[in-house]
Amino acid sequence: MAGVSRLQYRTEARLIRVMCSGRVDLSFVLRGFSNGADGVFIGGCHPGECNYMVHGNYHALSMVHLCRRILEHIGINPERLIIDWCDAGEGIRFGRIMNEFGSKIQELGPLGEGEGEGTDGSELKSRIEEVTKLVPYIKLVEKEKLESRLEKLEEYEELYTSDEVDKLLTEVPSYYIDPEKCQACGICARQCPVEAIEGGKNKIHVIDQEKCIKCGTCFEVCPPRFGAVTKLVNEPVPAPLPEEERTVVRKGKENKES
Numbered sequence: 001m002a003g004v005s006r007l008q009y010r011t012e013a014r015l016i017r018v019m020c021s022g023r024v025d026l027s028f029v030l031r032g033f034s035n036g037a038d039g040v041f042i043g044g045c046h047p048g049e050c051n052y053m054v055h056g057n058y059h060a061l062s063m064v065h066l067c068r069r070i071l072e073h074i075g076i077n078p079e080r081l082i083i084d085w086c087d088a089g090e091g092i093r094f095g096r097i098m099n100e101f102g103s104k105i106q107e108l109g110p111l112g113e114g115e116g117e118g119t120d121g122s123e124l125k126s127r128i129e130e131v132t133k134l135v136p137y138i139k140l141v142e143k144e145k146l147e148s149r150l151e152k153l154e155e156y157e158e159l160y161t162s163d164e165v166d167k168l169l170t171e172v173p174s175y176y177i178d179p180e181k182c183q184a185c186g187i188c189a190r191q192c193p194v195e196a197i198e199g200g201k202n203k204i205h206v207i208d209q210e211k212c213i214k215c216g217t218c219f220e221v222c223p224p225r226f227g228a229v230t231k232l233v234n235e236p237v238p239a240p241l242p243e244e245e246r247t248v249v250r251k252g253k254e255n256k257e258s
């Protein structure tokens with residue numbers, strides 16, 4: 001509407017259209033910053049007026065508050081991310097929000113150079129990329145809150161605390177399969193949602209740490225009699241066995257051969 005009505009707003013803005021503000025994933029916002037955006041604004045339909053009856057705008061609001069805490073954690077001023085409401089007919093309001101947000105970002109300066117940021121670009125980019133890799137894990141842990149619909153909008157501001165998000169991001173688990181215990185039953189590989197477990201018949205299974213989204217499913221499904229999957233927090237993950245050493249040696253067979 002702002003364009004059709006030829007309303008003026010700041011020229012630095014780049015618009016990305018989505019069908020619903022609820023479609024804006026946490027990773028999209030982080031990607032924006034990683035690609036050099038100095039600020040991200042998400043515009044949604046007014047609360048209670050969701051076109052799709054799914055309340056995507058409440059999901060977006062919750063995601064923004066979580067993301068602001070994450071930005072804080074990695075040294076980015078959270079004021080660089082905002083959400084506000086304007087429907088398709090509110091061109092004047094949209095233009096005003098864009099102008100105000102643009103001025104705010106101008107005041108903060110380029111990303112990494114704002115007050116309290118003081119980080120060089122490549123360091124900041126690598127921090128953003130590290131946290132982006134954790135998005136599936138963050139979404140799993142915070143699923144309930146991300147989908148919550150609270151009575152008052154102000155309540156969203158308190159939904160995530162800095163301590164909670166700091167803990168979430170400093171105590172990230174890794175999962176490791178103990179080659180001494182794995183019996184190659186294949187259950188974990190079949191249940192892994194992202195095919196991060198390499199295995200095969202009679203082969204000790206190995207987790208590809210780059211693909212793993214830290215959902216913990218393998219830890220839960222490995223039969224207790226094997227107990228081969230270990231959860232590691234703040235500990236390095238041992239290197240995987242070389243491929244040629246991954247054949248499972250069953251106890252009975254080992255005794256027969258010796």
Ligand code: SF4
Pocket residue numbers: 175191192193194195196197207208211212213214215216217218219
């Ligand atoms: S933690 Fe989840 S994603 Fe990672 S290997 Fe296990 S099942 Fe797959």
Ligand code: SF4
Pocket residue numbers: 177181182183184185186187188189199205221222223226227228229
């Ligand atoms: S479920 Fe356990 S024993 Fe079976 S393949 Fe996976 S890690 Fe090995």
